[in-house]
Amino acid sequence: MDLQQAREQLIQLQEKMSAYNHAMGLLSYDGETTAPRGTADNRAHALGILSEITYQLSTGKETVELLEFLDENKAALTEKEQRMVFLLLKDIRFMQKIPMDEYVAYEKLVVESQDVWYKAKNQNDFPAFEPYLEKMFEAQIRFARYAAPDADPYDYWLNEYEPGLSRQVLDSFFSQLRQRLVPLIHACGEKPLIPEDVLKGDFPEDKQEELAYWLMDVMGLNRDRVGLSTTEHPFTTSLGSHLDERITTHYHRQDVSWSMYSVIHEGGHALYDTGSNDDLAYTVLDGGVSMGIHESQSRFYENILGRSKAFIRFLFPKLKELFPEQMAAYGWEDFYRAVNRVQPSLIRTEADEVTYSLHVMIRYELEKQVMAGKLKVHDLPAAWNSMYKEYLGIDVPSDRQGVLQDSHWSFGAIGYFPSYALGSAYGAQFLAKMRETVDVDACLEKGDFAPINAWNREHIWQFGSLYTPARLLNQVLGAPFDPSYYLDYLENKCREIYGV
Amino acid sequence: MDLQQAREQLIQLQEKMSAYNHAMGLLSYDGETTAPRGTADNRAHALGILSEITYQLSTGKETVELLEFLDENKAALTEKEQRMVFLLLKDIRFMQKIPMDEYVAYEKLVVESQDVWYKAKNQNDFPAFEPYLEKMFEAQIRFARYAAPDADPYDYWLNEYEPGLSRQVLDSFFSQLRQRLVPLIHACGEKPLIPEDVLKGDFPEDKQEELAYWLMDVMGLNRDRVGLSTTEHPFTTSLGSHLDERITTHYHRQDVSWSMYSVIHEGGHALYDTGSNDDLAYTVLDGGVSMGIHESQSRFYENILGRSKAFIRFLFPKLKELFPEQMAAYGWEDFYRAVNRVQPSLIRTEADEVTYSLHVMIRYELEKQVMAGKLKVHDLPAAWNSMYKEYLGIDVPSDRQGVLQDSHWSFGAIGYFPSYALGSAYGAQFLAKMRETVDVDACLEKGDFAPINAWNREHIWQFGSLYTPARLLNQVLGAPFDPSYYLDYLENKCREIYGV
DSSP states (O other): OOHHHHHHHHHHHHHHHHHHHHHHHHHHHHHHHTSOGGGHHHHHHHHHHHHHHHHHHHHSHHHHHHHHHHHHTGGGSOHHHHHHHHHHHHHHHHHHHSOHHHHHHHHHHHHHHHHHHHHHHHTTOHHHHHHHHHHHHHHHHHHHHHHOTTSOHHHHHHHHHSTTOOHHHHHHHHHHHHHHHHHHHHHHHHSOOOOOTTTBSOOOHHHHHHHHHHHHHHHTOOTTTEEEEEOSSOOEEEESEEEEEEEEEOOOTTBHHHHHHHHHHHHHHHHHHHTSOGGGTTSTTSSOSOHHHHHHHHHIIIIIITTSHHHHHHHHHHHHHHOTTTTTTOOHHHHHHHTTOOOOOSOGGGOOHHHHHHHHHHHHHHHHHHHTTSSOGGGHHHHHHHHIIIIIOOOOOOGGGTTTSOSGGGGTOTTOTHHHHHHHHHHHHHHHHHTTTOOHHHHHHHTOOHHHHHHHHHHTGGGTTSSOHHHHHHHHHSSOOOTHHHHHHHHHHHHHHHOO | OOHHHHHHHHHHHHHHHHHHHHHHHHHHHHHHHTSOGGGHHHHHHHHHHHHHHHHHHHHSHHHHHHHHHHHHTGGGSOHHHHHHHHHHHHHHHHHHHSOHHHHHHHHHHHHHHHHHHHHHHHTTOHHHHHHHHHHHHHHHHHHHHHHOTTSOHHHHHHHHHSTTOOHHHHHHHHHHHHHHHHHHHHHHHHSOOOOOTTTBSOOOHHHHHHHHHHHHHHHTOOTTTEEEEEOSSOOEEEESEEEEEEEEEOOOTTBHHHHHHHHHHHHHHHHHHHTSOGGGTTSTTSSOSOHHHHHHHHHIIIIIITTSHHHHHHHHHHHHHHOTTTTTTOOHHHHHHHTTOOOOOSOGGGOOHHHHHHHHHHHHHHHHHHHTTSSOGGGHHHHHHHHIIIIIOOOOOOGGGTTTSOSGGGGTOOSOTHHHHHHHHHHHHHHHHHTTTOOHHHHHHHTOOHHHHHHHHHHTGGGTTSSOHHHHHHHHHSSOOOTHHHHHHHHHHHHHHHOO
């Protein structure tokens, strides 16, 4: 094989893959946004065939030979090419271990399972979803055993979502959090409850949509390349490359902050993805490197920036303009305090910053138990409800507001949740570093995200998946990751708002 | 090759093609409905790669050998299989004659050209679209020459859209129409102009959307399988199979009838497609057989049913309910007369039933001239405007309301327009036949489309593309196609409404 030719084939292979990924990503996106409800089988038919073709393309003899040849000659490759080969071989070595019929069946399961979950949630019918969720856990255990026979299946998936993670690491991480957050939440709970009436009322969808687009503009999202749709559960997806990004939200008519913070959260993901250098487009280096770093960006924009005093002072006049009657009796301080209220609650995506990690912990504990065979899927609702009582002190009135609330398990994302808490913790340490050169508060007071985005682009976004999360963190921080930045940040905020 | 195996491969080939068609159809649909404006290049990248793969799949050695083997053994095949092989070989024999790089470039051109057309129309900027339209005509001439070197290129495309059609046939068809329609339009023009004020006013989009969904239900469209979106120019598309159909409309706030008749028109297409027998799904026999038959269904629902006195009597109470203030001063007769008003106008899709065919004639004449090299694309706007003056007696104030009004040319549909007029004429002859067994007016008065749909499904829809248009027409009508049914129908309506 000729090396120069092989390098060209490496690019062509990734371009082809990006076309299939674009098509399959769009099929899923269409299923979540626009497609008529009864078309899941028809979509599964196409996805089944395309995923079989993709499987062959990614793991076929020709591809494996190409990549192994390049791997043997890696000294002659650029840093980018080396990373491409590493990432492509990683997937191949995974895919090679999964029998093709099981992989194809799994892709179909993902489509059907999402559809069933959607209906089951609407009808508060966990038993309808149960067999699909069982199959989903079974598949993840089977796939992990194929991929890493010696590893614990849950450790395998944790490490897949965030290289370096394991139950051991997370048990320690969550224990540090628990140690300082449990007393903090308790202390806040002793103080009078902050009223939320400024957030509640009747907020027409069209005005909320106007707010959503305004926020996208303020955040510096390029609307020529980033679209907004509505779905049951908000998400972000790149189609083909970072040059076509979609975020989604869900408008709750009675609560102005729900969609608002979804848009800022998904907008953070979209900023990270679309911030890749353009020459990474149509390669595996395009877009964010790991779930943890991704969540560090989304939760950085949502919470650290989006719930800061400086940003709320900038934002509030816009809310007054869009909702003059609803906001008539309030000032920015009311809004600031309300979006930072600490109170144990039912729904993760609506949880405040401080209790949020406990929601994540519960999912982590439950996944860990089901993956270890210590808990049956059938018993998940009961275990869920009992942990919400134990950690958050609240009763779960229905599975719809309990175990059925998140879409993640329905599409097989088991081991993903911990990255939400981890990302928050990364973000707080990024903030400390950013403040060394950027006057973050001054920017937010003016609604000028450009210097903040420029810092993130320079240090994080532009590299796409070129560096491992560990190397990227080290490059950005110049120090090891330390959760105490996050805990300090939360304690400071509670001190300011609650005086605790 | 083993015959049984070959027959199975025939099915697998079509299933694979349907998956690619689903993906590529969805990419285009997304581009027209949801995608952010600046993503056309990114989409073109994926479409370019997928169309190259599809080209190889459809015309590759393995496929050709399979189909030729089956063709040689066609005596042993079922009627369905024979037709599949015929249709697949037809495409192969076309594709084989087009150099792959030209085909791939063309697919990219289609994506870019639509995007440019959209902007050019908005900005009334024909020169921006001109180079794309030139390339589009050039490509169609080149492709026709590759496909049928001895045929006239325009005849080639006419016959592609409607097997059996040629300039000769259409010159005669349009001449019969002209002979009876020109005096008819003149006679109506001598009478007092029917007021349209019942249609005009302020009709909020959300109420128009409610009407659209109500119409879909009344027409018997299954909303679990048929979706509705908004686009610049309404259209209908099947994704993967007739089991996922999408129609689109465009709400004009000042005119309640615009979207209404778009929905009924596209709904007619969707009824035809989704009426295919389910065992045709994922084969080339799925969905309508030709543009002419397709338009016979869409225009049958839009005009023959949708503008009938019986249907308007059924519909009007719903309009009163949705738009009580706007309709307060009117009765069903006002609405009936208004939607059947005859008056030469600028926009084809807004033209009345009687003048409509003249709009089509103009496009036919212009396409004929450009394809023959007698007219330059550069001179299309002037020629367009002069023909509108000549045939319809009106001045075209801008290209946006003139030569840029239709999307068809932007995606290469040259030779498609005549089928609109032809379809209308087929529909009138179908109506006469249907009336032999179905009391159409009684059904419409009750809003009961079931017997009408059942007749169409029994005689037309269920067969998908199994029969040629000629055989299907012959089967349905038991007599040759005769445009005088159409002309009689139009004259009767004008007699009733105008007393001419």
